[in-house]
Amino acid sequence: xxxxxxxxxxxxxxxxxxxxxxxxxxxxxxxxxxxxxxxxxxxxxxxxxxxxxxxxxxxxxxxxxxxxxxxxxxxxxxxxxxxxxxxxxxxxxxxxxxxxxxxxxxxxxxxxxxxxxxxxxxxxxxxxxxxxxxxxxxxxxxxxxxxxxxxxxxxxxxxxxxxxxxxxxxxxxxxxxxxxxxxxxxxxxxxxxxxxxxxxxxxxxxxxxxxxxxxxxxxxxxxxxxxxxx
Numbered sequence: 001x002x003x004x005x006x007x008x009x010x011x012x013x014x015x016x017x018x019x020x021x022x023x024x025x026x027x028x029x030x031x032x033x034x035x036x037x038x039x040x041x042x043x044x045x046x047x048x049x050x051x052x053x054x055x056x057x058x059x060x061x062x063x064x065x066x067x068x069x070x071x072x073x074x075x076x077x078x079x080x081x082x083x084x085x086x087x088x089x090x091x092x093x094x095x096x097x098x099x100x101x102x103x104x105x106x107x108x109x110x111x112x113x114x115x116x117x118x119x120x121x122x123x124x125x126x127x128x129x130x131x132x133x134x135x136x137x138x139x140x141x142x143x144x145x146x147x148x149x150x151x152x153x154x155x156x157x158x159x160x161x162x163x164x165x166x167x168x169x170x171x172x173x174x175x176x177x178x179x180x181x182x183x184x185x186x187x188x189x190x191x192x193x194x195x196x197x198x199x200x201x202x203x204x205x206x207x208x209x210x211x212x213x214x215x216x217x218x219x220x221x222x223x224x225x226x227x228x229x230x
Contacts, residue, residue, distance in 0.1 A: 021049055021059035029068050029079055030168045031134070036081035040069065066162045068169075082169060084218065090166050091215050095208065097160045098144065101151035102207055106200050113150035114196035120146055121188055128181035136181050141168045143188050147195075170218065178217075187213070 015023070025045075028034045046056050060077050063069040071077050082090075105113045120143040127135025141164055148160040178184050187210055194203045 017051055017055040018058035018062065021051065021056060022062045024049075025059060025063055026066075026068060026165060029063075030165055032169075034079050036079050036169075038079045039075075040077045040079070066165070068162070068165060082166065086166075087170055087218055088215055090163055090170070091211050094144075094160070094163050094167065095211050097156055097163060098148060098207060098211070099204065101148040101153065101156050101160070102195075102204060104151035104153060104156075105147070105195060106203060109150055109152070110196055113147065114192060116146050116150055117143060117188075117192045117195070121185070121192055124185045124188060125182075128185050131181065133181060136184055137168060140184065140188065141165075143192075167214075 025034070025040075034040070040060060042053050042056060046053050049056065060069055064071055064077065068080055069077050070080050120139050123142065124136050124139030127133075127139060144164055144167075145160070148156055148164075151157075191203075191206050191210060194206050198206075
């Protein structure tokens with residue numbers, strides 16, 4: 001059967017058990033419920049999710065491939081610990097991926113991206129108003145997910161996904177460096193408005209400045225408190 005013969009088949013929208021478990025584990029890692037260095041026990045997790053070890057192992061291997069977990073032979077699987085060098089590498093990679101996405105957005109997708117980014121900015125602002133730092137970080141991640149998605153490049157979206165999750169792991173520390181959560185919101189408001197109408201060089205410079213600012217804040221925290229881990 002030729003691949004073209006599959007056109008009549010409906011898409012499969014339902015997530016597999018392994019995908020659902022991976023998503024829940026990913027969320028727990030991002031929110032710090034599963035802290036860096038934590039060992040994941042198969043028996044305990046299988047009982048918690050009420051599943052056999054097969055889909056659980058598949059889910060954990062997905063996260064190993066994403067870099068959120070790592071395996072040590074004869075010891076088990078652990079939540080990844082990010083060093084400051086890792087953080088710098090993450091943001092350097094984001095600069096490349098998001099910069100490429102931004103170029104595609106500038107090339108004819110500006111107004112749509114501006115509209116699509118509005119809910120993320122509104123969510124960040126609402127979270128800042130109630131003093132919810134985790135909520136602001138959630139909106140921050142969503143903003144950048146939408147920015148990359150606005151490029152309409154599936155490959156950029158896939159490349160950005162793990163980087164954004166790893167960034168979110170860092171934001172538990174990063175958010176505390178903002179004396180006012182509204183400052184974090186304002187940076188995204190300015191970037192969104194620039195995406196709509198500013199000169200391309202200005203938009204690119206704002207994105208670079210925004211990403212560099214995050215690294216500078218983490219570097220300052222490292223200098224004060226010691227090594228940064230996510």
